[in-house]
Amino acid sequence: MDVINIFLTGELGESLDDFVHDQHRFTFDHLGPDGPRRLVEGPMWAFVDWVMDDLAGLEMCRRLRADLRTADAHVTMVLEEDDPEDRRRALRAGADDYVIGPLTRTAVLDRVLALQSRGAERHATRRFEAGALSIDMAALQARWNGEPIMLRPNEFRLLRFFAENPNRVLTREDLISGLGKREPPIDERTVDVWIGRLRRAIKAAGGGNPLRTVRSIGYVFDLN
Amino acid sequence: MDVINIFLTGELGESLDDFVHDQHRFTFDHLGPDGPRRLVEGPMWAFVDWVMDDLAGLEMCRRLRADLRTADAHVTMVLEEDDPEDRRRALRAGADDYVIGPLTRTAVLDRVLALQSRGAERHATRRFEAGALSIDMAALQARWNGEPIMLRPNEFRLLRFFAENPNRVLTREDLISGLGKREPPIDERTVDVWIGRLRRAIKAAGGGNPLRTVRSIGYVFDLN
DNA sequence: CAATCCAGTCACGAACGCGTCACACGACGC
DNA sequence: GCGTCGTGTGACGCGTTCGTGACTGGATTG
Structure with a gap:
């Protein structure tokens, strides 16, 4: 049976017991500042409260995107009221969509099931294969x-982003924002160093060089 | 500042003024049957109304994909209601995604910003085909x-420009400005060298010579 | 046929872009 | 507190790219 992990920042007011519906088993868990407590194989859905005063919601959202374990989660922002400006900021911070709170358990399940059945395969595949890689x-x-x-965290993120965008020239800016490093601003030339380190790591594992330099533009992950 | 072109087929009901937000400048324009009126360098987003009765929406979608100038646009279909069959046909016609209308300006911006900030991988392959090329x-x-x-950056740009303007004599001046090299002023004879290098590169790949010289005028990219 | 015009090609110098290194700084663990 | 690790940055050097001038040969014109 498929497991769907659901994480919430706020209190739901109702029980957070696991729940079985249709073909899926839903596991609920609280989402703290250190990320999810437990992690079961399967798609992840995070409902993040807005919490306007200290922008904790946006920060949480960015943190989820930056954390490799949760980078492919489907993040729903829970707004208190329907403010267009808030919606925009939520989406820019990396949220996939938003709902107007307060949240109930049925609202959560409705939303997950709806998007799930619509085949919203937003989250990346948990496994990627291409030739030798x-x-x-x-x-x-x-x-x-x-x-x-042997990859360091940043190199893994880089490789992952390349694998998600194969056969497509990615500018240095693409890569910087793709890894969620817009703040603080990063020198574009730093990307060159990332590339060099990633190439070296792949080479050290006996691999080739799937990263092609496109002069004055950026880099491509060549997949055939 | 980055420019994002947004084209719409239908009326928005609100003003279509240019709009600045964050790092981007959004330019709005109406999308007619002959394609976009003006075209600024930068990513393109087209919102195409469904218009079920005469299938104009699907036709527009295919036309956008076929036109080299707009082949890499992100096309969003605006459906009147959430019909799975319509969604499927929209995606098959080349749309990247869809929304349920009616469209408001904030909805448009939300959508563009959301996908933009997540580095939305483009599903459509930006591709041009003509005979063997x-x-x-x-x-x-x-x-x-x-x-x-094997093309160097300038040669690729040249070939690309030719492909965008097939069967049309391009003067050396056209080519220079087409590649965005007005500053500093470039000697027109330099274009001859570009052509030579491009021809040689195509030949080295076993290709023919699609570039015909038009004496005392310029060059043509012959497409059939 | 001679004079002229025009395009193709080559070699060269300068500017540009990239790979790489060493270093500094902060985070983290022992 | 100290050592280690991960990461961003500036600097250096090398290879690539590209615009230019000169030369050649073919086309055009009278």
Whole structure:
């Protein structure tokens, strides 16, 4: 049976017991500042309260996107009222959509089931394979012909982003914002160093060089 | 500042003035049957009304994909109601996604900003094909019968410009300004060297010579 | 046929863009 | 507190790219 992980920042007011419906088992958990407590294999849905006063909601949203374990979660912002400006900021912070609170358990389930059945395959596949390269998103491990590639967090994110956008020239700006590093602003030339380190790590695992430089534009992950 | 072109087929009911937000400048324009009126360098987003009775929406969608100038636009279909069959046809016609209308300006901006900020991977392959020649705008790679043509940046831009203006004599001045090299002023004879280098690169990939010289005028990209 | 015009090509210098290194700073663990 | 690790930045050097002038050969015109 498929498991769907649901995380909430705020209190739901109702019980957070696991719940079975249709083909799916829903597990509920509280989402603290350190990310999710437990993590079961399966799609993740996060409902983040807005909490306007200290912008904790937006911060949480960015943190989810930056954290490799939750980067592919579907993030729904829970707004207190329907303010267009808030919606925009929520989406810019990385949220996938929003609802107007307060949240009830049925509202959560309705939303998840609705998007789920609409085939909203927003979240990336947890596993990626292309030729000799394989990336296990859950284990945070990349391999070349089965040989582990020793990657530091940033390099893994970079490789992941390339794998999600194959055969497409990515500018340095694309890569910076793609890794969620708009703040503080990063020198574009730093991307060159990322690329160099990633290439070296792949090479050290006996791999080739799937990253092609496109002069004066950026880089491409060549997939055939 | 980055410019984002937004085109709409229907009326928005609100003003279509240019709009500045964050790092981007949004320019709005009406999208007629002959394609966009004006075209600024930058990403393009088209919102196409469904208009069920004469299938004009689908036709517009296909036309956008076929037109090289708009082939890489992000096309959003505006449905009147959430009909799964319509959604499927929209996506098959080349749309990237869909919304349920009616459209408001804030809805448009929300959608663009959301996808923009997440580095929305484009599903549509930006691609141009003419006989043996194919140009992948996303990977910035040209091929002749599948054989990669090794092009330097300027040569690729040149080929791209020719492909965007086939069967039309382009003066050297057209080419210079078409590649955005007005400053500093460039000697027109330099274009001859560009042409030579481009021809040689195509030939090296086993290709023919699609570039015909029009004496004392310029050059044509012959397409059939 | 001669004079002229025009396009193709080559070699060269200068500017540009990229890869890489060492270093500094902060985070983290022992 | 100290050592280690991860990461961003400035600087340096090398290879690539590109505009230009000169030369050549073919086309055009009278």
